[in-house]
Amino acid sequence: MSDHESDKSHHHPQPPSPAALRAKAIESLLVEKGLITTDVIDRVVAMYEREVGPLNGAKVVARAWTDPAYKRRLLKDATAAIAELGFGGLQGEHMVVLENTPTVHNVICCTLCSCYPWPVLGLPPAWYKSLPYRSRIVREPRAVLHEFGLDLSPTVEVRVWDSSAEIRYMVLPERPANTAELSETELAALITRDALIGVARLANGRASEPQS
């Protein structure tokens, strides 16, 4: 998990890693034997690099903030409500959305592997799949959230959802103050991936982090 810190800034070519060579060997053999075609691989990579990501989840949340009837449907049957916006598919077949309130804070994880709601959040970040997050978030959620810069009041109940089956969870963050006049699109732009996982809150009228 710390093996990919150095790549980007180097301009001189490094020898390919053993994993890169082996992956290339397997792909080239499968292509030569006619078992797969190169374009399928290209297409799937492009789909998860460009089409499926946390902006989908942000759109769902922005709709829920602006449309109370949609929010009710979302909390009752998240899979169907998310499908209304055109999102769904692998690793999102059975969605449950968890509403944060002033007294309850939800955070999602997968201690056994790295289950994550792909159709609404994309593929998980490396830290979500890392040994520290998977081992610690169920045991000391407040300490982990503190490291993310989120200090929960002692009066707030923290609920950690360990995705041990095929139910996939997404957090519905609290709508920040001072956003009454924003449009749904502007609201979606405020919502970060980390808030949808539950390791961040949204600051008043602006995103707490620029990512997602």
Add this chain to the structure above:
Amino acid sequence: MNGVHDLGGMDGFGAVRPETNEPVFHETWEGRVFALNMLGPGRTPIPVDALRHRIERLDPLRYLGSSYYERWLAAMTQAIIEAGTLTSDEIDARTRELEAVPDQRMPYTENPAHAEGVVGALRAGSPVTRKIRRPAHFAIGDHVLTRNLNPLGHTRLPRYARGKRGLIVLHHGAHVFPDTNAHGLGEHPQHLYTVRFAARELWGNAAEPKATVLIDLWESYLDSDLSKAATRSIKTQPAAKPLPKGLARSETTSKPVAKVKAAPVRAKRCSTKASPPAGRPKKRR
């Protein structure tokens, strides 16, 4: 299996280190491995339960020392070799060739209809809910005790949640049972529940205040928490009137009425007849 993949509650792994502006794939090969796994060896995707079990059976040191996609690559390579799609020698030989001449051009082939079909399948997903005749043994609001199961095969009952008391808060209907499906032994769907555990129940005095952990658990991982049921019965009999001899309440009549509004009342609730044995669901007619 009690493997190193079962990380919940372990110590010593250090701080969580988020990365700013993280790409979806850090290196090109990660995306290729991800996509190859979506296809499986020779166009038959590996069932996700089987893929997970392959990953958790990796050598423990290798598991801990590998990145996420290195684990996927290792599991995928094994699956491809076991399926007879490629041989280990073939893969090794081609790897050496590529190492000697890294800039070799890859063959490029296409089949746009198949590519669209694969993308369509990913967008559609593959639900794991199934219709079964067996009624749910538990209902929302039931107190349960997780079984102390230690199977050698695949399981989704984390070690940290075995032999623990919790409350059923969601019922998801019947879902494919990974403990059999991962081994090619059939789907044997069972009712799936979300069970809420107080942090103190899981971690004792080391628990953080006001914290709960919610875990999705299949019916055969659970027993009724009889101690809790008894306690509840006592609590709901506040009047100190002792019952006349011979009228001591049976468990079925001492049931507290709808403490949790959503909980449907079930006739057999405190039955000591436990749910079916783990991993060996009853045959259905």
